[in-house]
Every structure is written in C-alpha cells, then in structure tokens.
Amino acid sequence: MRIGVLAKAAGVSVPTIRYYESIGLLTPPARQGGQRIYGSEDVKALSLIRHCRDLDFSLDDIGDILASLQRRLPCSDTKSFAEQHLRSIRTKIAELRALEATMVALVSGCETTCCGSTAPDCVILQPGQVTCG
Amino acid sequence: MRIGVLAKAAGVSVPTIRYYESIGLLTPPARQGGQRIYGSEDVKALSLIRHCRDLDFSLDDIGDILASLQRRLPCSDTKSFAEQHLRSIRTKIAELRALEATMVALVSGCETTCCGSTAPDCVILQPGQVTCG
DNA sequence: CTACGCCCTCAAGCCACTTGAGGTTCAAGC
DNA sequence: GCTTGAACCTCAAGTGGCTTGAGGGCGTAG
16 A cells, blocks of 8 residues: 555554654555555554554654564563653643642732733732742 | 843743844843843843743743733733633643543553563553543 | 646754854953 | 963754645556
C-alpha cells in the first residue's frame, strides 16, 4: 500500500509518517518509482505508535518501547514505562491544580477588591500577592 | 543598571531578557558602550511578565495584557483574560485526568492479565483496548 | 495527451526559551 | 598603562512533535 492508505489505516497524517521515518522511529520501506510501499506490519507498528501518542508518551519513550518489543523483553518492562509515565501525569495534574487555585483566588480577589479600577492596579497583576503553587 | 542586575531583580535569566526584547515584549533600553542600561520601571515591567509566566500565560497573552495596561483599560479586561485562562487550565486538567484513568486501567489490566508474558502481548500496548479519554 | 490526485524532497514555522561560539566592554588590581 | 576576569554583545542552532508551503515527479483515467 502507498503512504496515504497507511495514513488512513493507522489514523496518522502523511507528513507525520515521513517525519517518523526521518527520526528513525519507522524503518524506511521499499520503494516503487520513488514512492514508499508499505505492508500490513507497518499498519501495526504505526497504530502502536499512534496508540502510545494518544497516551501522551514522548517519541523518545516510544522508541524505547519499540526497542523492548523487538528484544521481546518481559511485559514488566512495558509496565514500568507506564508507571513512570503515570507518575509524571500526576505531577502535572498537581501543578495545574495549584495553578487553578491561584487563578481562582486572583479572579475572586479582583471581583471583591479592584473591579472598576484600571488594569495597572488589578490584584491579578500584582506579583507575589496570591500564590498557591 | 545592567542586564545582569535586572535579571536578578526580576528573577529572569539574562538570555530570556534579550529574547523578550527581540520579540518586542520589552522595549529596547538605552545603551552605554553597546551595553543595555535599564531603570526601575524595567524591573517592574519584567517582574510583571515573570508573574504572568508563573501563571502560565502565553507570551502572546502577556503582550495583550501589557497593551491593556498601557491603554489603561479597565480591570475587567484583565479579569476576562484571567477567566479565559482559567477555563483552559481546567480543560487541560480534565484531559489529564482522563488520561490518568486510562493509564491506571492499563497498568492494572497488565497486572491481572498479562504480567509475565512478553511486551508484544501486553495489554498496555493494545490499541483500542481501554480508553477513558 | 492532458488532467488530476497522490507522491516526492527540502525548508521554515510554531512556542519559549536555552546553549554555544566567538568576540567586546568594564572594573579592579598591579 | 596593562592585565585579568567577569559580565556583556551578536548570531545561530537546538529542544518536541509535528504542520505548512514551495516546487516538482508519478500514475491512471478519459
């Protein structure tokens, strides 16, 4: 199949496939008249990459995951990748929640204190006024 | 004061200050012998930018905020920037929580189903198995 | 043989910086 | 006046994960 068919089959854009090839994440396929020709394993590989991107793994991590597939490493390897990723997701959630609390405090501070004045005096823009994160 | 002093006063790195100037966020200061010389208003302006970056506003947004300061627009303008930003923070939190739930399901699925097998069969890597987001 | 869609490569753009190379200016000490 | 060292300067490239655009080649149907 040609690249456009692969793209639809795996749910990835054509330039993205070429990009993955350029960084060594996908192995370059055979060519016919200069055009890339793919097989069904390529659909599998690319679908896996897409799945991992949906889970927000980095391309670096995905490279490691693909390598562990090729070496037939045990499943526990995959799981530890996933657990580490889960920890970083939770860290990011905690940071965003702290930021959310800060923003809520600033907005309500604006409503009770300075609404009606001009921007330079707004509590939202006062450094070091309210910080929850 | 010179750029290094400003940097410490506002809690921003020296290259970052030059970068802000290059994109037009900071107005270019006077020079002495080719070196940038700043005043106390520059500390204020840069501290404000840093404050907004701490709140994770984009530099584009910060440009708009600075413009609304210069035009002495009402505080309600600032507040609506903040509210919109708060909404996008909450959207991102929701996305990350869905992702967190998916990852938890995948990891526990791995523990109960496939731990001990090799990576290619791991449920974590099966597209379309578990999706919460 | 022409039209059209799909394919190709290469380069640049996005965001918010950081890092590095290679050179200049300033302040202090001798 | 000279040297040293820190701080300054500019310009270019790298980060991540693509997307977009320019300018051209290939394949097939009419």
